[in-house]
Amino acid sequence: MINYKQEQAKPIGVFDSGIGGLTVVRALIKRLPHENIVYFGDTARVPYGSKSPQTVREYADEDTAFLIGKNVKMIVIACNTVSSVAIDVVQKRAKIPVVGVIVPGAKAASEATRNNRIGVIGTVGTIKSNAYTNAIRLENATATVTAQACPLFVPLAEEGWIEHKATELIAKEYLFPLKLAKIDTLVLGCTHYPILSETISAVLGGEITLIDSGEATAKEVERLLIEQQLKNASTHKANLQFYVSDIPHKFTEIGERFLGQTLGRVRQATL
Numbered sequence: 001m002i003n004y005k006q007e008q009a010k011p012i013g014v015f016d017s018g019i020g021g022l023t024v025v026r027a028l029i030k031r032l033p034h035e036n037i038v039y040f041g042d043t044a045r046v047p048y049g050s051k052s053p054q055t056v057r058e059y060a061d062e063d064t065a066f067l068i069g070k071n072v073k074m075i076v077i078a079c080n081t082v083s084s085v086a087i088d089v090v091q092k093r094a095k096i097p098v099v100g101v102i103v104p105g106a107k108a109a110s111e112a113t114r115n116n117r118i119g120v121i122g123t124v125g126t127i128k129s130n131a132y133t134n135a136i137r138l139e140n141a142t143a144t145v146t147a148q149a150c151p152l153f154v155p156l157a158e159e160g161w162i163e164h165k166a167t168e169l170i171a172k173e174y175l176f177p178l179k180l181a182k183i184d185t186l187v188l189g190c191t192h193y194p195i196l197s198e199t200i201s202a203v204l205g206g207e208i209t210l211i212d213s214g215e216a217t218a219k220e221v222e223r224l225l226i227e228q229q230l231k232n233a234s235t236h237k238a239n240l241q242f243y244v245s246d247i248p249h250k251f252t253e254i255g256e257r258f259l260g261q262t263l264g265r266v267r268q269a270t271l
């Protein structure tokens with residue numbers, strides 16, 4: 001017989017190519033403050049966004065195995081690139097509920113658009129995979145989707161160049177095709193982009209709705225936890241554990257910016 005209380009108390013496993021996925025953890029904490037979380041960031045092998053799907057699939061399999069070893073009840077793929085090209089690998093390895101960021105982000109964008117013109121920005125891997133475009137079209141077959149890779153946004157966000165002339169210039173260059181396409185909704189299809197949302201909004205101008213895939217994913221995680229009777233009934237302070245495969249320079253500073261709160265102890269993981 002399933003002991004639901006015991007299952008519910010287990011942590012949610014979240015992984016990403018690095019520390020960007022902490023923006024998804026931030027959204028999860030906000031929506032589900034009593035859920036215990038184990039986070040793994042593959043900082044030794046980041047970035048995933050410029051690597052081939054085959055390599056990302058191999059990494060995703062190992063990342064999943066690490067979290068399964070932590071006895072998690074659900075896996076959230078915070079990384080858009082992994083969610084785009086390797087969700088099946090994660091599902092096969094995990095054998096527990098898995099939530100990626102693509103479908104929740106695509107659904108939220110389809111609900112938000114008024115003129116049916118949706119933009120998507122992400123890593124080269126995410127954009128090349130067409131995962132967002134396909135997921136949006138499944139929701140709304142008549143939507144026009146304009147997708148643009150913005151690889152330089154990742155180092156800019158990590159550098160903390162939030163309100164910086166260089167970021168604005170690069171954003172103008174990247175976002176120009178989206179302006180031309182007259183989008184009214186933009187999916188921030190990369191863990192790092194919510195950090196730059198103010199600049200992105202300012203450059204796009206007008207009344208463009210930005211969709212944070214992390215927030216949309218947190219909503220889906222809550223729905224699934226309730227459906228599967230896995231939502232933690234405890235009202236105690238959640239236990240958050242952070243693991244990374246390498247502790248880079250300035251890790252805590254960058255991590256706290258992404259998480260929006262102090263990180264506490266960060267442990268080195270060996271895969």
Ligand code: DGL
Nearest residue numbers: 017047048049080081191
């Ligand atoms: N976490 C990745 C994503 O959301 C961005 C960083 C990377 O390229 O690994 O796609």
